[in-house]
Amino acid sequence: MDKITVSIITIGDELLIGQTIDTNSAWMAQQLNGMGIWVHRRVAIGDVREDILSTLAEEAALSDVVLMTGGLGPTADDITKPTLCEYFQTRLVQDRETLQRVLYMFESRGLPILQRNVDQSLVPEAATVIPNERGTAPGMWFEKDGKIYVSMPGVPHEMKGIMENYVLPRLEMHFSTPAVVHHTLITSGMGESFVAERLVDFEAKLPPHIKLAYLPSYSLLKLRLTAHGKDKLSTATELSMYFTELKERLADIVVIDQDISMGEVLGRILLARNRTVGTAESCTGGLIGSWITAISGSSSYYKGGAITYSNEMKMKMLGVKKETLAAHGAVSEETVREMLAGALDLLEVDYAMAISGIMGPTGGSEEKPVGTVWIAVGSQEKTVTIKYTLRYDRERNTQMAAVYAMNELRKLILELEPEGLN
Amino acid sequence: MDKITVSIITIGDELLIGQTIDTNSAWMAQQLNGMGIWVHRRVAIGDVREDILSTLAEEAALSDVVLMTGGLGPTADDITKPTLCEYFQTRLVQDRETLQRVLYMFESRGLPILQRNVDQSLVPEAATVIPNERGTAPGMWFEKDGKIYVSMPGVPHEMKGIMENYVLPRLEMHFSTPAVVHHTLITSGMGESFVAERLVDFEAKLPPHIKLAYLPSYSLLKLRLTAHGKDKLSTATELSMYFTELKERLADIVVIDQDISMGEVLGRILLARNRTVGTAESCTGGLIGSWITAISGSSSYYKGGAITYSNEMKMKMLGVKKETLAAHGAVSEETVREMLAGALDLLEVDYAMAISGIMGPTGGSEEKPVGTVWIAVGSQEKTVTIKYTLRYDRERNTQMAAVYAMNELRKLILELEPEGLN
Numbered sequence: 001m002d003k004i005t006v007s008i009i010t011i012g013d014e015l016l017i018g019q020t021i022d023t024n025s026a027w028m029a030q031q032l033n034g035m036g037i038w039v040h041r042r043v044a045i046g047d048v049r050e051d052i053l054s055t056l057a058e059e060a061a062l063s064d065v066v067l068m069t070g071g072l073g074p075t076a077d078d079i080t081k082p083t084l085c086e087y088f089q090t091r092l093v094q095d096r097e098t099l100q101r102v103l104y105m106f107e108s109r110g111l112p113i114l115q116r117n118v119d120q121s122l123v124p125e126a127a128t129v130i131p132n133e134r135g136t137a138p139g140m141w142f143e144k145d146g147k148i149y150v151s152m153p154g155v156p157h158e159m160k161g162i163m164e165n166y167v168l169p170r171l172e173m174h175f176s177t178p179a180v181v182h183h184t185l186i187t188s189g190m191g192e193s194f195v196a197e198r199l200v201d202f203e204a205k206l207p208p209h210i211k212l213a214y215l216p217s218y219s220l221l222k223l224r225l226t227a228h229g230k231d232k233l234s235t236a237t238e239l240s241m242y243f244t245e246l247k248e249r250l251a252d253i254v255v256i257d258q259d260i261s262m263g264e265v266l267g268r269i270l271l272a273r274n275r276t277v278g279t280a281e282s283c284t285g286g287l288i289g290s291w292i293t294a295i296s297g298s299s300s301y302y303k304g305g306a307i308t309y310s311n312e313m314k315m316k317m318l319g320v321k322k323e324t325l326a327a328h329g330a331v332s333e334e335t336v337r338e339m340l341a342g343a344l345d346l347l348e349v350d351y352a353m354a355i356s357g358i359m360g361p362t363g364g365s366e367e368k369p370v371g372t373v374w375i376a377v378g379s380q381e382k383t384v385t386i387k388y389t390l391r392y393d394r395e396r397n398t399q400m401a402a403v404y405a406m407n408e409l410r411k412l413i414l415e416l417e418p419e420g421l422n
Numbered sequence: 423m424d425k426i427t428v429s430i431i432t433i434g435d436e437l438l439i440g441q442t443i444d445t446n447s448a449w450m451a452q453q454l455n456g457m458g459i460w461v462h463r464r465v466a467i468g469d470v471r472e473d474i475l476s477t478l479a480e481e482a483a484l485s486d487v488v489l490m491t492g493g494l495g496p497t498a499d500d501i502t503k504p505t506l507c508e509y510f511q512t513r514l515v516q517d518r519e520t521l522q523r524v525l526y527m528f529e530s531r532g533l534p535i536l537q538r539n540v541d542q543s544l545v546p547e548a549a550t551v552i553p554n555e556r557g558t559a560p561g562m563w564f565e566k567d568g569k570i571y572v573s574m575p576g577v578p579h580e581m582k583g584i585m586e587n588y589v590l591p592r593l594e595m596h597f598s599t600p601a602v603v604h605h606t607l608i609t610s611g612m613g614e615s616f617v618a619e620r621l622v623d624f625e626a627k628l629p630p631h632i633k634l635a636y637l638p639s640y641s642l643l644k645l646r647l648t649a650h651g652k653d654k655l656s657t658a659t660e661l662s663m664y665f666t667e668l669k670e671r672l673a674d675i676v677v678i679d680q681d682i683s684m685g686e687v688l689g690r691i692l693l694a695r696n697r698t699v700g701t702a703e704s705c706t707g708g709l710i711g712s713w714i715t716a717i718s719g720s721s722s723y724y725k726g727g728a729i730t731y732s733n734e735m736k737m738k739m740l741g742v743k744k745e746t747l748a749a750h751g752a753v754s755e756e757t758v759r760e761m762l763a764g765a766l767d768l769l770e771v772d773y774a775m776a777i778s779g780i781m782g783p784t785g786g787s788e789e790k791p792v793g794t795v796w797i798a799v800g801s802q803e804k805t806v807t808i809k810y811t812l813r814y815d816r817e818r819n820t821q822m823a824a825v826y827a828m829n830e831l832r833k834l835i836l837e838l839e840p841e842g843l844n
Contacts, residue, residue, distance in 0.1 A: 018451030029440030042466035074615040193496040285715025286708025293707025304735035307711045313726035
C-alpha cells in the first residue's frame with residue numbers, strides 16, 4: 001500500500017533554545033493522520049539560510065509533502081521568504097489581495113500602517129498564495145519536481161486556519177489517500193507492564209497492519225490501536241472488532257473508549273445523568289475547575305468552585321472547623337471531608353470534589369512529605385476519601401492530583417448511578 | 423568560534439500522529455543552551471527500525487552530540503534497543519545494577535515482577551549505563567567515531583533526572599563550551615511590527631554575534647537578545663549593555679526583564695509589597711488561580727478564589743445583585759464590578775481580579791459576540807474595568823483573558839504603589 005508521507009519543518013530559533021514548545025506539529029499530525037496521510041518526520045531548525053535550504057532538499061527527497069511553519073513574522077528576523085525564493089529559483093512580487101487584507105486589518109483597528117506590514121504582501125512569484133484570514137502573513141503553496149511544499153506562519157491559530165480552509169482540502173483532492181484508523185482506550189489503576197502482560201496473546205494475534213501502542217498519560221494509560229488499509233470502511237470494520245475485544249479484556253480498568261480529556265469524560269457522565277458538580281480546591285488552585293470548564297457546554301453541569309488556598313478560606317468559604325485544622329492539619333482526611341461537605345452545601349451541587357495536598361518543592365515534613373495529597377469526592381449520600389503520595393515536581397504532582405480526583409469522582413458516580421453512559 | 427552542536431531525536435509514533443506534544447525537546451534545549459551548547463536540529467521519527475538507523479547516521483554526520491528520547495518502555499512496541507545494537511554493532515547484555523534497581527522498585531511497591539520488567543535491564547554491551555533513579559528504563563551513553571550518542575526514556579521526569587544527574591555534567595566535562603547568553607524582555611500593549619519599528623536603529627547597530635528575536639506569546643511580546651562569545655563574563659557584560667538600552671527604549675511597555683510567567687511576575691510584585699490577592703473567575707473557570715498557585719510560595723500572597731460559573735454562585739458567593747444580572751447580564755461591566763467588590767470582601771485580600779466572558783464556540787449574541795470579556799481589577803481604594811473582544815478559539819480566548827486580567831492588575835498595583843520592585 002502506498003503511503004503518502006509528510007515532513008513537517010518548523011523554523012525558528014525559539015524552538016531550538018526551548019523558549020517555545022511546539023504544539024503546531026502535534027495538531028498538524030492529528031489532522032493529516034485523520035485523512036490517512038502519514039507524518040513520518042518532524043524537523044526543527046533555526047533561522048539560518050543554509051539550514052533551511054538543505055533541510056528543504058533533504059525532506060523533499062524523503063517525503064511527498066513538506067509543510068513548513070514559522071519564519072514569516074513582520075519583524076527583521078524573517079529570512080524565510082528570501083530563502084524560499086532562492087530554493088524555488090524565483091523572486092518576490094507583491095500580492096495585491098494580501099496587500100488589501102493587510103491594509104484593511106490595520107485600518108479597521110485604527111492602527112497606522114508600516115512598511116514592514118506592507119512587505120508582508122511580498123510573496124515568491126512561484127507560489128500560490130493562501131489567504132490568511134487570521135493574520136497578515138499569507139500561506140504559500142509550491143510544487144516542484146512532483147513534490148508539494150507549503151509555508152505557513154508559526155502562530156498556531158493562523159496556521160490552523162490556513163490548514164483547515166485550504167491545505168487539508170487541497171491535499172485530499174491531490175492524493176487518493178489510503179485509510180488509517182485509530183481507536184484509543186483509556187485505562188486507570190494498572191501499570192503499563194501489567195496491562196501488557198494481560199494482552200500478550202491479544203497482541204500476538206494482531207495482523208501486521210494493526211498496531212497496539214501504550215501511551216502513559218499522567219496517572220492514566222492510553223492504549224491506541226491503529227489500522228492501515230486501502231479502504232476506509234473495511235479497515236474501520238476490522239479495527240473495531242479488535243477494539244471491542246480489547247475493551248472487553250480490560251473492562252475492569254477502562255475509563256473511556258475515546259481519546260478525550262478527563263474533563264470531557266466527567267462532563268458526559270454528569271450530563272447523561274442530569275447531575276451537577278462543584279469543586280473545593282486547595283493545592284490544585286483552580287486547575288480542576290479550569291479543566292472542567294475547558295469543555296464547551298460545561299455550564300450546564302458545573303456550578304462553580306471554592307479555591308481555598310489559605311486555612312482562613314477553608315473555614316470561611318467551606319465551613320472547615322478550626323479544631324479540625326488544628327488537630328489534623330490542612331492536608332488530612334478530616335479536612336478534605338469537611339471541605340467536601342462544605343462544597344456540597346455552598347455550591348448546591350449533586351457531586352463535589354475536595355483536594356488538599358503538598359505539591360512541593362517546599363512545605364513537606366517527615367509525617368507529611370512533599371507529594372502527600374488527600375482527596376474527598378462524593379454526594380450527600382456517600383463520600384470516598386483517598387490519600388496519594390506523588391513523587392514528581394510541583395507541576396506534575398498538581399496535574400496528577402487533579403486527574404486522580406476527577407477519576408475517583410467518575411468511579412463513584414458510576415457506582416451510585418450505574419445506568420446510562422459511562 | 424567553534425559551536426558544539428546537538429541533534430535531538432525523539433522516537434515514537436505518538437509524536438507523529440499528534441497524540442503527544444513534545445515538551446522534552448524544549449526543556450533539553452534550554453538546559454543545553456544555558457551551557458553554550460547549540461541544538462541546531464530536532465527530528466521526530468516513528469518506531470521504525472530503518473528510520474531510526476538512517477536518522478542516527480544523518481544526525482551524527484551533522485552534529486557533535488545526538489540525544490535520543492523515547493522507545494524504551496516495558497511494552498512490546500520497544501524496538502529501540504535492538505536497533506541501537508545494530509547501529510553500534512553490539513549485543514544486548516544484562517546490567518546487574520539496573521536489574522537490582524528494577525527488582526527493588528517492584529518489591530518496595532509490593533508488585534509482582536514480570537519478565538518484561540526484568541528485560542529492562544538488558545542493555546547494549548557497548549553502552550555506558552546511566553542509572554534512572556525515577557523509573558525502570560536506564561539511560562545509555564555511546565561514543566562512536568568521535569560522536570556522542572545518548573538514549574533516554576521519553577517519560578519527561580525520568581529524562582530530566584538522567585540529564586541533570588549525568589548527561590549535562592558529563593557533556594560539560596567533555597567539551598570546553600563557548601558562551602551563549604540570553605536576556606528576555608517581556609512587553610505588553612504594542613504589536614510586533616510597531617515595536618520593531620521603534621527598534622530599527624537599535625537592531626542596525628547590533629554586532630553580528632548578538633541577535634534580537636521577537637516572540638509573541640498570548641497577549642504579550644517577548645524580545646530575546648542572544649550573544650555568542652568565547653568567554654562567558656565578557657559576553658554577558660557586552661550583552662547586558664545592549665539589554666539595558668533595550669529596556670530603556672521600551673520602558674513604557676515593559677512588563678518584566680526576565681522570561682518568567684505572568685503568575686510569577688504578579689507574585690513578585692505582591693511579595694515585595696506584602697500584599698495579598700484573590701480571584702473571582704467565571705469564564706476562566708479557575709485558570710488564573712491555577713497559574714498563580716503554580717508558583718511555589720504563592721500561599722504567602724494568594725488567599726483563594728471563587729469560581730462562579732453560574733449566576734446563582736455569582737450572587738451567593740460574591741453578592742452580585744439579581745437586578746444587575748437581569749439588567750446587564752453576566753458578561754457586563756456592572757457584573758464584574760460587583761464580582762470584584764464581593765471578592766475583596768469574601769477573600770479579605772488587598773487586591774482582586776474578576777472576570778466574566780463568552781469563550782465560545784457557542785453562547786455569543788449580536789450584542790455580545792463570542793470573545794467578549796469583561797475584567798475588573800482593583801482594591802477597596804480603586805477599581806479598573808476593561809472590555810476585550812477576543813477572536814480565537816475557546817482555549818486561546820481563555821488563556822488570553824487570564825493574561826490580560828493579571829496584566830491589568832499588575833499595572834494598577836504599580837500605579838498605586840510605585841515604590842519597590844516592578
